Amino acid sequence: MTDISAQAPQFDWKSSGFTARLQARRRSELWLRGLGLGAIGLALLMLAIMLTSIVGSALGALRQTHVTISVPIPADQVDPADPFSANWRRIMQNYVASLYPEASAAELRELGGILSKGAQFMVREAVVEDPSLIGQTLTISVPVSDPFDQLAKGFIKRETPENERRVNDAQIAAFDVLDKAGLISQPINWGLLTNGDSRFPELAGLRGAAVGTFYLLLTCFVLSFPVGIAAAIYLEEFAPKNRLSDFIEVNINNLAAVPSVVFGLLALAVFLNWFGLPRGAPIVGGLTLALMSLPTIIIATRAALKAVPPSIREAALGIGASHQQVIFHHVLPLAMPGILTGTILAMAQAIGETAPLLLIGMNAFITSIPTSPLESATTLPTQIFIWADSPERGFVSRTSAGIVVLLVALVAMNGLAIYLRRKFERRW
Amino acid sequence: MEDLRLMERVADTTRTKITARGVQVYYGEKHALKDVDVDILDKTVTAFIGPSGCGKSTFLRCLNRMNDTVASARVSGTILLDGEDIYDRGVDPVQLRARVGMVFQKPNPFPKSIYENVAYGPRIHGLTRSKAELDAIVEASLRKAALWNEVKDRLADTGTGLSGGQQQRLCIARAVATHPEVLLMDEPCSALDPIATAQVEELIDELRAHFSVVIVTHSMQQAARVSQRTAFFHLGNLVEYGETGQVFTNPKDPRTESYITGRIG
Ligand SMILES: Nc1ncnc2c1ncn2[C@@H]1O[C@H](COP(=O)(O)OP(=O)(O)O)[C@@H](O)[C@H]1O
Numbered sequence A: 001m002t003d004i005s006a007q008a009p010q011f012d013w014k015s016s017g018f019t020a021r022l023q024a025r026r027r028s029e030l031w032l033r034g035l036g037l038g039a040i041g042l043a044l045l046m047l048a049i050m051l052t053s054i055v056g057s058a059l060g061a062l063r064q065t066h067v068t069i070s071v072p073i074p075a076d077q078v079d080p081a082d083p084f085s086a087n088w089r090r091i092m093q094n095y096v097a098s099l100y101p102e103a104s105a106a107e108l109r110e111l112g113g114i115l116s117k118g119a120q121f122m123v124r125e126a127v128v129e130d131p132s133l134i135g136q137t138l139t140i141s142v143p144v145s146d147p148f149d150q151l152a153k154g155f156i157k158r159e160t161p162e163n164e165r166r167v168n169d170a171q172i173a174a175f176d177v178l179d180k181a182g183l184i185s186q187p188i189n190w191g192l193l194t195n196g197d198s199r200f201p202e203l204a205g206l207r208g209a210a211v212g213t214f215y216l217l218l219t220c221f222v223l224s225f226p227v228g229i230a231a232a233i234y235l236e237e238f239a240p241k242n243r244l245s246d247f248i249e250v251n252i253n254n255l256a257a258v259p260s261v262v263f264g265l266l267a268l269a270v271f272l273n274w275f276g277l278p279r280g281a282p283i284v285g286g287l288t289l290a291l292m293s294l295p296t297i298i299i300a301t302r303a304a305l306k307a308v309p310p311s312i313r314e315a316a317l318g319i320g321a322s323h324q325q326v327i328f329h330h331v332l333p334l335a336m337p338g339i340l341t342g343t344i345l346a347m348a349q350a351i352g353e354t355a356p357l358l359l360i361g362m363n364a365f366i367t368s369i370p371t372s373p374l375e376s377a378t379t380l381p382t383q384i385f386i387w388a389d390s391p392e393r394g395f396v397s398r399t400s401a402g403i404v405v406l407l408v409a410l411v412a413m414n415g416l417a418i419y420l421r422r423k424f425e426r427r428w
Numbered sequence B: 001m002e003d004l005r006l007m008e009r010v011a012d013t014t015r016t017k018i019t020a021r022g023v024q025v026y027y028g029e030k031h032a033l034k035d036v037d038v039d040i041l042d043k044t045v046t047a048f049i050g051p052s053g054c055g056k057s058t059f060l061r062c063l064n065r066m067n068d069t070v071a072s073a074r075v076s077g078t079i080l081l082d083g084e085d086i087y088d089r090g091v092d093p094v095q096l097r098a099r100v101g102m103v104f105q106k107p108n109p110f111p112k113s114i115y116e117n118v119a120y121g122p123r124i125h126g127l128t129r130s131k132a133e134l135d136a137i138v139e140a141s142l143r144k145a146a147l148w149n150e151v152k153d154r155l156a157d158t159g160t161g162l163s164g165g166q167q168q169r170l171c172i173a174r175a176v177a178t179h180p181e182v183l184l185m186d187e188p189c190s191a192l193d194p195i196a197t198a199q200v201e202e203l204i205d206e207l208r209a210h211f212s213v214v215i216v217t218h219s220m221q222q223a224a225r226v227s228q229r230t231a232f233f234h235l236g237n238l239v240e241y242g243e244t245g246q247v248f249t250n251p252k253d254p255r256t257e258s259y260i261t262g263r264i265g
């Protein structure tokens, strides 16, 4: 061996070559950092633009213009024993006619159009609830119809030539008279959350869609959670490692990547045409989305089971726990946070799913609130779809409001996932 | 090895607890254990020593059929526990593991309370009829594991919050709680500091009064300190088996001598 130190080259760490290399290295690092920051900034900007545009548009649906009317309830036209079946349309027409004695029939129709078509039902409901009103005058605040709501909110401009706007000068004059008299108000639009769907924007609400989404998710969860966990446990813990189980594994992964509309077609063929399940019912939507959620839940559960330290299994086996006891007493509880996270992510995916639901008829026009998963219903995304497709101006802001409600539901679900995960993690 | 104490420490009994004859283990194609014959005595500490990968753990895991859980493992030969073949069809491996307890290399308490850790075995095997009985077993087991005084005020705390040495003693208490007849320990001190190791070694000597203990160790000093009998494994063969004092001071096989003098291993 020769003397190593004699051969060791002498480096000058302060030479210009070294300094230049060092600077180049610093520059490229700065570049990388800048690019990363830029990407995040761009993503945040997009999110901000999307949120402001949606929320901005949704604000238009925050309030609804109402008019306060004082309708005489004539005792000769309403039967106290059965106030429901009185001719409420006529009563309302007579009331409008009494306000404008000079007006012709055509003018009266136009003036009556200021009120929402739903006004007569609200009056009816009030009287059904309190029959002592018969023979008296009912004072009630009812929504104005959509064009006047838009007029009050400034979306329909008075400067626009009369033949290009949906309200004529006479209607505007009448509306202004009501406004002067202090009868026009703009309360918070609770109807958006408490009403079912309607052809009239001023009456349309999301309650039916929300209940439909609830039933749909319930069905989806009840089916996919236990089945998914059972399948994952079998595949992870019991299945022999052979060609068949490999084949199943590959196909589960493939299933997770199948476009959702394909599941819709499958559901249409199998659940509706073959099994004859009710069209547009949340139970069918839930079944369909359960098929879609299953692969996600199975994959998440298997990953969570695999992540449980083998030492825990050995410990339990070592004191004589059976395989099933090892799974249910030790492995599954430890895997729960991961399983729950996967499941809620699958549910969050399901809540926003639209395409398969369109195929099974969950975009029908349904005004009633479903009372069971077997009744036809819409869901939040299909309701948004329906509204986005409607020509009335009032549905523009309501579509955005629907999106906001859907986003709030999603954020709530993700919050729940985080909460559950934290809670379980603390326990174990 | 100049520890003179080991000459005095001979086994108290000659009753055989486990008899192994012609035990072979294959992992797939790999022949991990070749034709092992051994008689393990009751109320005795038996140490398995040998270089790493020589099959000590493999043999230990044959004794409570933990190898059943390894898909590729095949075991042949006979292993008798009190004269009964543990690989017989009529023997349930799950029940066997309650009779032949095991303590692992890395302390692995369940992420549950200290109480639940110890109570788990008796509970799944239905050893108690009342909460009071279970409490008594938990206390007795923790006492046997020399842990009771340290944890008696915090039985509800989680077992994973204890120190490494305490965790290992908790694992011993957990194994002891099912009243095993044999306790298998696979390098129980290799993850512990010297003080915790000394505590566990002392404990092993006390446990000998209740049942037979088989301990795998890579430390020859430890084997010399705690065991009465020593088996030396090399490349899947049982090379030498005898009284600890004899194996360490007067080995019959040259390979044993090379190993204990530090030339192989
Ligand atoms: N599960 C297994 N699958 C395949 N080979 C294994 C397995 N466990 C142990 N072996 C092999 O068997 C031999 C003996 O291993 P082991 O009994 O763990 O040795 P030791 O405990 O003496 O260090 C080693 O060569 C090891 O690689």
Ligand SMILES: [Mg+2]
Pocket: B056, B057, B058, B186
């Ligand atoms: Mg080992």
